[in-house]
Amino acid sequence: MKVELVAVGDELLIGDVVNTNATRLGRLLTDAGMRVTGISTVGDGLDELVDVLRIAVGRADAVLITGGLGPTSDDRTREAVARVAGVALRRDPEVEQWLRDRYKDTGRTLTALGLQQADVPEGGRMLPNGRGSAPGLAVDVRGSVVYATPGVPHEMAAMVAEQVLPDMLRRAGSPAPRAQRVLRTVGVGEGIIAAYLEPLEKELAQAGAVEVAYLAEPGETRVKLTSAGPGGGAAVDAAALRAYELLGDCVYAEGTEQLAAVVARLLAERGATLAAAESLTGGQLAATLVGVPGVSAVFRGSVTAYATDVKQSVLGVDAALLAAEGAVHPGVAREMAAGVRSLLSGTYGVATTGVAGPDPQDGHPVGEVYIAVAGPDGDAVAALALPGDRDRIRTLAVVRSLELLRRTLLGLPQEHTREFTG
Amino acid sequence: MKVELVAVGDELLIGDVVNTNATRLGRLLTDAGMRVTGISTVGDGLDELVDVLRIAVGRADAVLITGGLGPTSDDRTREAVARVAGVALRRDPEVEQWLRDRYKDTGRTLTALGLQQADVPEGGRMLPNGRGSAPGLAVDVRGSVVYATPGVPHEMAAMVAEQVLPDMLRRAGSPAPRAQRVLRTVGVGEGIIAAYLEPLEKELAQAGAVEVAYLAEPGETRVKLTSAGPGGGAAVDAAALRAYELLGDCVYAEGTEQLAAVVARLLAERGATLAAAESLTGGQLAATLVGVPGVSAVFRGSVTAYATDVKQSVLGVDAALLAAEGAVHPGVAREMAAGVRSLLSGTYGVATTGVAGPDPQDGHPVGEVYIAVAGPDGDAVAALALPGDRDRIRTLAVVRSLELLRRTLLGLPQEHTREFTG
Structure with missing residues (x-):
């Protein structure tokens, strides 16, 4: 399944905010066996967003938007999705009631602009937001599906993990993920780690079954061993064993353990x-x-x-x-x-x-x-x-x-x- | 001058690397009076990069590419730029000599693939790289200009500051930057801040001289007032004065003071x-x-x-x-x-x-x-x-x-x- 990400917000274009949402989503979707084929960032203007969405829908099976769902006048994602789908926006009375309750519970005032968060493109459905007040969207558009999620990272992450990704996997028929192991090292520079692993890289280059990648962070280097195709667990395990021999005690953990x-x-x-x-x-x-x-x-x-x-x-x-x-x-x-x-x-x-x-x-x-x-x-x-x-x-x-x-x-x-x- | 950024590399799509280059460039170009209108991220495949570049060239006055200039088989940016410009790649003997010297000085071996770094699209020019070995490019394409810079952040930053930005400013005739003030608020939600400022937004919508944007961070909301065109300092100052009246003591600072x-x-x-x-x-x-x-x-x-x-x-x-x-x-x-x-x-x-x-x-x-x-x-x-x-x-x-x-x-x-x- 080809997925394109679209991030919305002037703050991303002018360098006020780093697009960590894209990084997080790239990792999550890749690990789940999807192929992220492109990431676009666009400002708050409606026309620009519509253009970018049209192109993304034409290229990918799924488009995942982050941002532009909030209660202010520069939140235009709902409108843009409706326009690309060629349908009208309709206020959903259930979503409206949910919003009113949500704002009341948290002692905030729901403005007229805030109410636009209850607008859903015809034929689409609302994705409830368990962590915030801006609901998301899922809308079918010409053989692709467009998901819209909030720009706030923890709201986005929860909505994608709980609603978007399960829906994608259902549509994709659960693709087999590629096998992967990540060795985490500390205290030795990336160049030295790569030199330690030269013998392994030479062996792997001939077999072609496992790819090696290096990821440097302050004081640490992660070594990522990934199978070239779906499955391939045994080849990755053998490569990991050899990497342990070559690296010694600078490996402190595997996977995501910090x-x-x-x-x-x-x-x-x-x-x-x-x-x-x-x-x-x-x-x-x-x-x-x-x-x-x-x-x-x-x-x-x-x-x-x-x-x-x-x-x-x-x-x-x-x-x-x-x-x-x-x-x-x-x-x-x-x-x-x-x-x-x-x-x-x-x-x-x-x-x-x-x-x-x-x-x-x-x-x-x-x-x-x-x-x-x-x-x-x-x-x-x-x-x-x-x-x-x-x-x-x-x-x-x-x-x-x-x-x-x-x-x-x-x-x-x-x-x-x-x-x-x- | 409308500028689009294009970042090249599979590692960005799969979430291995955060695209901090885009953030840095967004800030730098915006501060210099340019308008960054879009950011695209694309993988190492040649066809995908060509497609993205064609679209970007059609929309913007300048396109700034980061990445894909190195000495390996998945570095295809030179080829893609040549294809979009509709010209052939030609090996530049001077660049070739510079590369040979550079590799010799640092004790590395220049491979046949490495030599492709001396290829320049016809009619384009090489941008020397003072911090690394991959030279950049500047090529005119159908009324736009395409710059290609390395993906390594400090090499990219130096090349842009010393060569790309001065060339952009020359072409743009040194545009006057748009006036801007940023009011930083704390302790009140983004929706309430927007509601406080509704009277101002209505006044501004009629005059059309100042744009308002909201930027939410945990516990804080920044209100950004930007003139619609170059200059416009007086209109922004008047809007800021009114915003202070409406917001009261939840404004704790202006600009970048945390x-x-x-x-x-x-x-x-x-x-x-x-x-x-x-x-x-x-x-x-x-x-x-x-x-x-x-x-x-x-x-x-x-x-x-x-x-x-x-x-x-x-x-x-x-x-x-x-x-x-x-x-x-x-x-x-x-x-x-x-x-x-x-x-x-x-x-x-x-x-x-x-x-x-x-x-x-x-x-x-x-x-x-x-x-x-x-x-x-x-x-x-x-x-x-x-x-x-x-x-x-x-x-x-x-x-x-x-x-x-x-x-x-x-x-x-x-x-x-x-x-x-x-």
């Missing part, structure tokens, strides 16, 4: 808890951990000691050390980790300190970062020279702290040790 | 500092504040008291209150704010507690959240019922905490009070 979730799982398996002390990462390490469902069983809490004197008064870092060396020092990271472990009664403590930039600090260059882990069997400190801007340095410091925790919990050496001799 | 930056500025103006205590937001409030450049002058730090006993042992919340009411209670938020203010010696303390989900907690439903601010003139507590999933509830709790701080610092009533009677 590094913070691995750390939380390792802590839970050991009946251990964690406390965090943050300086340059400013709460981001804690927020990343708290993003893991069920983390409350293992995460005690954190202290962001942003002002230097707080490192002493709350975390108990030695005042003489701070006076002599400043806050950017391996000993400070070590004492922060030990201090927060004691303050919050955690089995382990983890800490970050360093220079996120934009300016050097006390003679230390931007990117000079120290991370530490304190635990029942002693502590570990790592000195890092991290590249990039303020945001990237913070994100990398969080990733490397989690990786130091993972290695400590697994009893691995502090750094990935596979020598590259290729 | 809510956390406004809070930091208000604190600095008062010579005051802030400390944060977080439960359900788990570090995200601190991380949001730390994202503001220069915040170290006003932000003392934070405690994430994720485990309930930490609220008592570190922040000094009354043990009897916690035992009787649990952690999800307005009194707990109030004592957390006062406790962290005292612990970290801040002028103000701010606190969050509540249920992020996915499951209810101690009989409290998902989304029940309490936020509090403690300061030299007393404290304020707000009870919130926040919608959405775990991530969204956290983000909304952060936004509403910052808004409660803003209102406290400005001496405004705790909630936006303009009654909607429309």
Whole structure:
């Protein structure tokens, strides 16, 4: 089934908003065995949207629109779909009642413009919105089907998962998905990962049954092994086995499990808890951990000691050390980790300190970062020279702290040790 | 000048890569006075790319392609541009020599496929790539101009800034940018904001000189006022004045200033500092504040008291209150704010507690959240019922905490009070 995505909104054209909806949908639909053949982004103008929809309907079996369903005058998706289908819009009394109830429940006022959300193209049907107030649409248009979903990401995602995708699969007769495995690595650059896997890539190039793709994110590289056609699970499994041999202990998980979730799982398996002390990462390490469902069983809490004197008064870092060396020092990271472990009664403590930039600090260059882990069997400190801007340095410091925790919990050496001799 | 963007690559369609190039280009071109009228994403297939380019050339004055210029067999952008222009590809000896030198310098092998990077459509010209090895193209096609740039973001950005944009501006005769003002509001839904502005929208619809657009983000709505043509600053200023009258104190800033930056500025103006205590937001409030450049002058730090006993042992919340009411209670938020203010010696303390989900907690439903601010003139507590999933509830709790701080610092009533009677 060929699917085209159409994203609606001036904010996407002028670069105010990143089109993450398209990325999310691309992954979801591809994983379900669909073929996404094109993505179009168009502004709020009615005529432009109608043109783009006409072209998309002519090319694809299904067109999935995101955005333009809301209660304001620049929400024209309903009108555009009706025009492309060549039918009139009709106010649906049931949808109108649902809208009135929904607005009443949430204490909001339903305006005349808001009521247009109850308009459905003739012959189409409404897709209820369980997370927001703008209902979606499904309308058959000249042998294709057009779905319209809200632009708000979590509303869109729920509507697609619960209503659009099941309908697509019904129409497509449930195509067989291609086999795929994703190996997640941390702490080694994408170029080195690719060099490690050169022998595998050569073997695979001859057989032609499995494709390899690399996906770099800050501090991490995902290796994606996909069968060339439907099925092909055995060939992908064999390739994954070989990849594990070549990559060693920098693979921390498979599939969608994130590094913070691995750390939380390792802590839970050991009946251990964690406390965090943050300086340059400013709460981001804690927020990343708290993003893991069920983390409350293992995460005690954190202290962001942003002002230097707080490192002493709350975390108990030695005042003489701070006076002599400043806050950017391996000993400070070590004492922060030990201090927060004691303050919050955690089995382990983890800490970050360093220079996120934009300016050097006390003679230390931007990117000079120290991370530490304190635990029942002693502590570990790592000195890092991290590249990039303020945001990237913070994100990398969080990733490397989690990786130091993972290695400590697994009893691995502090750094990935596979020598590259290729 | 109407510009369409075309992004090339299977990885964009299957959701492996987010199309941040389009966002970056949208902002850059809009700021330079161009009108980005559409963005298309297409896979690596030649026929599909030719079709998309034909349509884009027919609609726009300039088409800017990103991707498909590299040295592998799935890089077909040169071929597609030549086909749309109706001309042959010719190997350019100078480009070939430049490529050979470039590969030699970096110790790589130039393959036969790699040499296709020296192919230029007849009548077109090569755009040198100062950051990588794939040269770009500029080709005139039936009254439009087609630019092809690499997909690698930093190579693309440099080529566009140094070569493409200057050429566009020359062709466009340096258009005057359209006047624009953006009013940022918080704490009131998009539908209500639109209803507040209905009188303005009616006045503007008659004059036709200023366009209004709404941009919703979690907890916030931006109102964008843009002149219909080049210039038009006076009309936009008059519309902004009227919008301020209609919206009242839910406007917290203009342009790109974020809510956390406004809070930091208000604190600095008062010579005051802030400390944060977080439960359900788990570090995200601190991380949001730390994202503001220069915040170290006003932000003392934070405690994430994720485990309930930490609220008592570190922040000094009354043990009897916690035992009787649990952690999800307005009194707990109030004592957390006062406790962290005292612990970290801040002028103000701010606190969050509540249920992020996915499951209810101690009989409290998902989304029940309490936020509090403690300061030299007393404290304020707000009870919130926040919608959405775990991530969204956290983000909304952060936004509403910052808004409660803003209102406290400005001496405004705790909630936006303009009654909607429309």
